[in-house]
Amino acid sequence: MSSLAHDLYCDEIIARTDALRAALLGVDLGATVPTCPDWTLRDLAVHLGGAHRWVGEIVRTRATEAVPPERVPEFTPGNDDPAVLDAWLADGAARTAEALRAAGPDEEVWSWAWERSTGFWARRMAHETIVHHADAALTAKTGYEVAPELAADTIEEWLEIVAFARAAGDERAAGLTGAGRSIHLHATDAPGAEWLIEFGEDGFAWRRAHEKATVALRGPLTDIMLVFNRRLAADSDRVEVLGDAKLLDFWLGHSVFG
Template identity: 80%
Template sequence: MNLLPHERYCDEIVLRTEALRAAVRGFDLDAVVPTCPEWTLRDLAVHVGGVHRWVGEIVRTRAVDEVPDERVPQFTPEGEDPAVLDAWLAEGAASTAEALREAGPGAKVWSWSWDRSAGFWARRMAIETVVHQADAALTAKVSYAMAPDLAADTIDEWLEIVAFAQASGDDPGAAELRGAGRSLHLHATDAPGAEWLIEFGEDGFTWRRAHERATVALRGPLTDLMLVFNRRLAADSDRVEVLGDAALLDFWLERSSFG
């Protein structure tokens, strides 16, 4: 799988955070986020900013073990002032991107994943912010768009994470993504080559970029496919089309919610 350049991921952490801040700014911070109903918009912003700062501390210190939240400087913003929250988000994204650029993609650091490198965290934080930018946009009812290569990489990375969760045996939902003879096809209608085939087997699932018939197909604009795949857009939305066994798509979405 071709990754985007490390510098691009670092840039997108800042750019996606700017877009998230623009969606949040001036909106009711106590509004419930429909795609994460356990959170308010303030909770969402604090989560994003806290994760950025946590990763920044891991990378800056070249941590070899997980860093507790209490060891992260300014892990949460001070007070309730929306302007303070906005500045805190901006500073955290910029600081983390700077730490990642300075480290370079090959720097060895702790991660929860198969890849213990700063490069993993640059990609993870860019895509984390891509998805939570969507949460903010949906809450504030503002438009949301994503560059095709970044939207496609968001799907690639999520497949890698779900496969890791299944292989590790630590996630009961991912463990159920098996059963020979079934397959799921994602087909972007506006981005040539943006297609994925997920094939279920007795031992789990595999995936590859391919255009093939499947048990169920999800078709639509690439950004909308990405949003459905990340459970930010309902599969029965009129922005996408489901062909075939819709229950299999629901089966995947219900069990691919690692973390």
């Protein structure tokens, strides 16, 4: 269930796309994205813009099953011109946010996940855009900031996605077990932004808590979010790892989806 206002997610889709577009201005779109090494910056932009338009089509048509990409209008930009790509990104984000706003959060639509609603897609696309803006910003070496409530929600949504992947039979996520082990995420710049992830014999659970754990990851909330999404290395000097660092590495290696 979405934890923030529907309109906030819609606003973030546009604002974060604008920030990503700014990061791409004047840079080599053929540059490899270190955090997604199979992609260039152009590939990253086309992936995100296509995702926006795909979700927009699901929402506009109130789709009850997956929509094939070939049925999505303008699923890819018209050509390789950077200006065309930029305009395509802006238009796709705006149209998708408009469709989500018009629908509200409670319309039933198809999704691949545990919640089949327009509210799910608003949240998912906001966080998809937040994380891929990080990819672009880290590649282009531009600034990157996320509002605390959105950074925290990105972490919580990722926990939900990994739990879903495990329940759905993902082989890598299936390994996230082991009673008596735990991870503490501790944001040092946002009161209350702390999580305890506890492993059991049949999976893992999490809650907001300040408790001693097998390993703790401490640092600014945005950096905690970036590490948790594998966009910043856990051994970065921007964060601190206390305790069994191998357990954090184990989590990062198994908490995947898709």
